[in-house]
Amino acid sequence: MAHAIDDATIPIHIHDMTVAYHKKPVLWDVDLAVPEGKLVGIVGPNGAGKSTMIKAIMDLVPKASGWVRIYGQPYARMRQTIGYVPQRESVDWDFPIRALDVVLMGRYGHVGWLRRPGKIDREIAESALEKVGMADYRDRQINQLSGGQQQRVFLARALAQDARVYLMDEPFAGVDAATERAIIEILMELRSRDKTMLVVHHDLQTVNQYFDWLVLINMRVVAAGDTATVFTEENLNKTYGGRLTLLSDAAQAVADHQRGVS
Amino acid sequence: MPVWDSTFQLVLLGALLIGCTSGVLGTFAVLRKRSLLGDALAHAALPGVALAFMLTQSKALPVLLTGASLSGVIGVLLIQVIVTYTRIKADAALGIVLSVFFGGGIVLLTHIQQSAVGNQSGLDKFLFGQAASIVASDLYAMSVMVVVVLVLVGLFFKEFSALIFDPGFLASIGFAPRLVDLLLMSLIVLTVMVGLQAVGVILVAAMLITPAVSARFWTNDLLRMVLISAFIGGLSGAAGAWISALAPRIPTGPVMVLVATGVFVVSAFVAPSRGLIARWRRLRGNHWRENTQHFLRACVELQEQADTDLSVIALTDLAQVMHEPLYRVRRLAKHLAKNGKIESTDEGAKLTTKGYDDAVFVLKSHRLWEYYLVYRSILEEDHVDRSADEVEHILTPQIIERLEAILVEENIDVENVTSIHATDSGFRKAGQDA
Numbered sequence: 001m002a003h004a005i006d007d008a009t010i011p012i013h014i015h016d017m018t019v020a021y022h023k024k025p026v027l028w029d030v031d032l033a034v035p036e037g038k039l040v041g042i043v044g045p046n047g048a049g050k051s052t053m054i055k056a057i058m059d060l061v062p063k064a065s066g067w068v069r070i071y072g073q074p075y076a077r078m079r080q081t082i083g084y085v086p087q088r089e090s091v092d093w094d095f096p097i098r099a100l101d102v103v104l105m106g107r108y109g110h111v112g113w114l115r116r117p118g119k120i121d122r123e124i125a126e127s128a129l130e131k132v133g134m135a136d137y138r139d140r141q142i143n144q145l146s147g148g149q150q151q152r153v154f155l156a157r158a159l160a161q162d163a164r165v166y167l168m169d170e171p172f173a174g175v176d177a178a179t180e181r182a183i184i185e186i187l188m189e190l191r192s193r194d195k196t197m198l199v200v201h202h203d204l205q206t207v208n209q210y211f212d213w214l215v216l217i218n219m220r221v222v223a224a225g226d227t228a229t230v231f232t233e234e235n236l237n238k239t240y241g242g243r244l245t246l247l248s249d250a251a252q253a254v255a256d257h258q259r260g261v262s
Numbered sequence: 263m264p265v266w267d268s269t270f271q272l273v274l275l276g277a278l279l280i281g282c283t284s285g286v287l288g289t290f291a292v293l294r295k296r297s298l299l300g301d302a303l304a305h306a307a308l309p310g311v312a313l314a315f316m317l318t319q320s321k322a323l324p325v326l327l328t329g330a331s332l333s334g335v336i337g338v339l340l341i342q343v344i345v346t347y348t349r350i351k352a353d354a355a356l357g358i359v360l361s362v363f364f365g366g367g368i369v370l371l372t373h374i375q376q377s378a379v380g381n382q383s384g385l386d387k388f389l390f391g392q393a394a395s396i397v398a399s400d401l402y403a404m405s406v407m408v409v410v411v412l413v414l415v416g417l418f419f420k421e422f423s424a425l426i427f428d429p430g431f432l433a434s435i436g437f438a439p440r441l442v443d444l445l446l447m448s449l450i451v452l453t454v455m456v457g458l459q460a461v462g463v464i465l466v467a468a469m470l471i472t473p474a475v476s477a478r479f480w481t482n483d484l485l486r487m488v489l490i491s492a493f494i495g496g497l498s499g500a501a502g503a504w505i506s507a508l509a510p511r512i513p514t515g516p517v518m519v520l521v522a523t524g525v526f527v528v529s530a531f532v533a534p535s536r537g538l539i540a541r542w543r544r545l546r547g548n549h550w551r552e553n554t555q556h557f558l559r560a561c562v563e564l565q566e567q568a569d570t571d572l573s574v575i576a577l578t579d580l581a582q583v584m585h586e587p588l589y590r591v592r593r594l595a596k597h598l599a600k601n602g603k604i605e606s607t608d609e610g611a612k613l614t615t616k617g618y619d620d621a622v623f624v625l626k627s628h629r630l631w632e633y634y635l636v637y638r639s640i641l642e643e644d645h646v647d648r649s650a651d652e653v654e655h656i657l658t659p660q661i662i663e664r665l666e667a668i669l670v671e672e673n674i675d676v677e678n679v680t681s682i683h684a685t686d687s688g689f690r691k692a693g694q695d696a
């Protein structure tokens with residue numbers, strides 16, 4: 001893709017990125033330029049590197065090579081333009097904290113070290129909770145919420161970040177139908193305000209309906225572009241066909257070699 | 263009664279401070295699932311105490327605690343190294359480091375005790391703790407450390423809670439979780455060191471863990487948990503110092519831990535909602551509800567079968583249908599009569615309007631669920647009744663509505679569902695003859 005490294009019109013620009021866990025590559029040579037104002041699905045089999053890609057964009061996992069730019073800038077300088085919804089299972093929901101306090105965490109990036117969220121932050125958090133239909137649950141302890149409600153709280157936290165780009169890791173996993181509808185409505189509303197969203201997704205049946213742009217990955221980007229052109233049987237076969245492809249065999253070989261196991 | 267003099271006040275104050283600080287930091291350690299690390303830290307501190315004395319011949323608290331901190335931290339880092347560079351898992355690594363350091367500490371300590379100067383060193387108090395050995399200068403040193411620790415916890419409360427709840431998110435907004443974690447760990451180290459003299463290396467971790475887990479029973483709010491834990495810690499510390507002062511040969515650490523454990527046991531039982539008794543009552547409540555619902559359902563089922571207007575139902579018949587002994591059915595009848603669901607007469611039970619409505623609701627959930635399972639071929643017919651028995655109690659009106667909608671879609675007569683149950687197992691799969 002022939003974009004300049006500092007092209008400030010591209011919300012997420014990934015170039016030649018390889019990510020490895022314990023020397024074992026999980027993403028190879030990713031090139032991607034996500035256009036602004038799109039609701040983008042990331043789809044691929046388990047272990048394809050979907051979460052890893054999102055984490056690598058935010059520097060949460062080290063890159064073996066390549067670079068990522070957010071509106072032409074390194075992530076560290078653009079943190080406040082990004083909102084993040086991690087996988088719901090990645091945290092301990094028995095932690096003693098109220099729903100509103102979780103949403104307030106979305107303001108921490110703006111508040112900074114040592115200072116406490118102020119009145120305005122509180123108002124933003126409350127209206128985010130309201131947006132996801134959880135206003136009545138603001139003082140509820142998070143361990144008393146259902147899976148769908150927990151997911152809504154996570155979404156509210158990302159909304160409180162007041163970002164331009166949202167990265168979401170499986171926001172539809174294990175939620176009830178009503179929550180799924182509520183979430184997709186919010187995502188579409190965000191899109192209408194020109195926000196860009198990168199959403200890891202599992203359910204192939206809803207891909208056409210939800211996303212206008214699609215990234216199919218299986219350790220590398222198989223295809224990326226408008227859903228209408230990318231979401232084809234041929235591409236899906238390439239993405240899902242044969243889990244143990246040459247690529248993952250090679251990755252294992254690289255890992256073994258580096259660790260000195262033969 | 264210990265003598266209430268300035269020495270004793272000093273000791274009490276020291277024990278109180280230690281207890282409170284352990285309670286506060288313990289909350290974070292426990293929630294971060296680092297409680298055992300505190301234990302390793304404390305045990306690994308012992309050789310540091312001994313070495314610091316051997317090198318300086320001083321038994322000033324700051325000197326000894328510096329040695330203790332150094333060897334404690336080396337021990338913890340060693341665990342990290344072992345886990346990173348070998349295939350040994352964290353628990354085994356912790357066990358190895360803890361016992362090796364503690365063993366080494368004991369050897370050094372014995373060596374010191376046997377030497378001329380060592381006799382009076384009183385280093386052995388670091389094993390089980392001796393709050394009575396706290397002198398004014400110790401208290402000053404402790405107070406400074408405690409103030410530093412508590413102020414930092416106050417300042418970084420927001421960072422610590424976010425670190426424990428969702429470190430990935432904290433990293434994404436640029437807060438360097440490693441740095442926050444390092445700070446938290448350092449504060450835990452300081453807390454353990456402050457407690458060493460009074461509680462002893464063997465048990466100081468218990469003062470970190472026990473107040474915090476007790477506090478967890480009482481609240482679902484982090485700030486409250488910190489405060490309750492500080493209170494329990496302070497109480498245990500002061501009570502431990504007090505009791506051990508009654509008989510000077512009793513070491514303070516074990517007494518403090520016993521008091522804290524007492525609070526823990528009480529909390530585990532009587533705490534509202536999270537406590538064992540509350541849980542047991544909830545379970546029993548469910549049980550009662552299920553049994554009374556069975557009772558009501560059996561009433562209408564018997565009425566249906568009799569095919570006449572059977573207004574009074576014999577308890578013996580109910581017992582038979584419900585497969586329950588008669589005395590239990592009597593007890594249920596009494597309970598239901600009290601709630602106005604039935605009228606109890608000499609001959610048996612008679613449903614009130616309220617009871618009848620309840621019964622019909624239960625019956626409806628039961629049968630709708632049966633239909634759903636069979637028509638969806640999820641279960642074979644003879645398995646269905648049991649499954650419906652269990653599920654009918656938890657179906658909410660919303661779920662029932664949805665079930666009805668599904669069954670209506672599949673052309674099943676939902677309206678008459680309560681009167682279809684004519685034969686014993688009730689219904690036939692589509693296409694089957696009765």
